[in-house]
């Protein structure tokens with residue numbers, strides 16, 4: 001498939017994990033890709049790998065999504081590097097740190113909100129500024145199935161990911177008349193460094209071996225495995241593409257059936 005030929009994509013937090021898989025998938029389908037990440041070195045290394053693997057033009061950009069000024073400049077930097085501003089933007093940058101909801105700190109809460117909610121807000125504003133004059137564009141946010149689950153140690157993460165889904169609706173409604181679609185994916189467990197760290201923290205909090213945490217969590221998934229980053233990239237690519245031309249303000253849960261019960 002070449003659904004993104006002639007398109008320019010920006011993937012935040014694109015150096016690793018899900019973001020990396022999304023950037024690679026979009027490039028495989030013809031997009032020119034900007035990989036932005038808080039780690040410039042990792043972003044550039046991933047962009048180089050993508051270029052070597054697909055032949056698609058790819059650039060790496062230093063970008064902390066909490067930095068409003070930098071975020072505002074990102075579309076111009078993408079245009080400088082790739083010849084056009086992004087008409088596909090994936091807000092994927094994210095972190096996960098566990099903290100007990102009964103003693104959750106202001107800084108723990110704020111950090112989650114800053115990266116996920118505020119970071120997505122600024123990135124979508126920057127995207128809208130370049131997409132509205134184009135009269136087209138597609139924005140996809142990477143939220144989490146945690147929004148639907150109660151969790152003692154991830155309440156702040158789930159709240160921040162819920163805020164992202166709310167932003168999808170507000171931006172979706174605002175930008176639809178300009179031909180811009182805004183959607184989200186909400187993955188369950190995806191085999192990445194973030195998940196490994198998060199499972200280790202959970203095991204420590206619960207005082208059990210991490211293998212037991214993983215066994216229990218995977219046992220609750222009907223498809224009996226974690227997602228791969230590529231599983232999520234497929235859903236993101238669908239929403240970003242014209243295959244989803246009549247889909248906006250929606251969220252696809254990528255959970256291996258984990259929400260059926």
Ligand SMILES: NC(=O)c1ccc[n+]([C@@H]2O[C@H](COP(=O)([O-])OP(=O)(O)OC[C@H]3O[C@@H](n4cnc5c(N)ncnc54)[C@H](O)[C@@H]3O)[C@@H](O)[C@H]2O)c1
Pocket residue numbers: 012013014015016017018019036037038039042063064065066092093094095096115142143144145186187188189190191192193194195
């Ligand atoms: N892995 C999972 O199980 C899972 C499940 C649901 C949702 N998610 C979400 O998917 C997204 C990607 O997660 P992942 O599992 O690939 O994690 P990851 O840690 O493998 O990759 C995240 C990337 O984001 C970057 N990043 C972190 N903070 C940033 C910031 N302030 N600005 C810019 N970049 C920043 C990191 O450097 C890293 O490259 C996150 O938003 C995460 O919350 C992950």
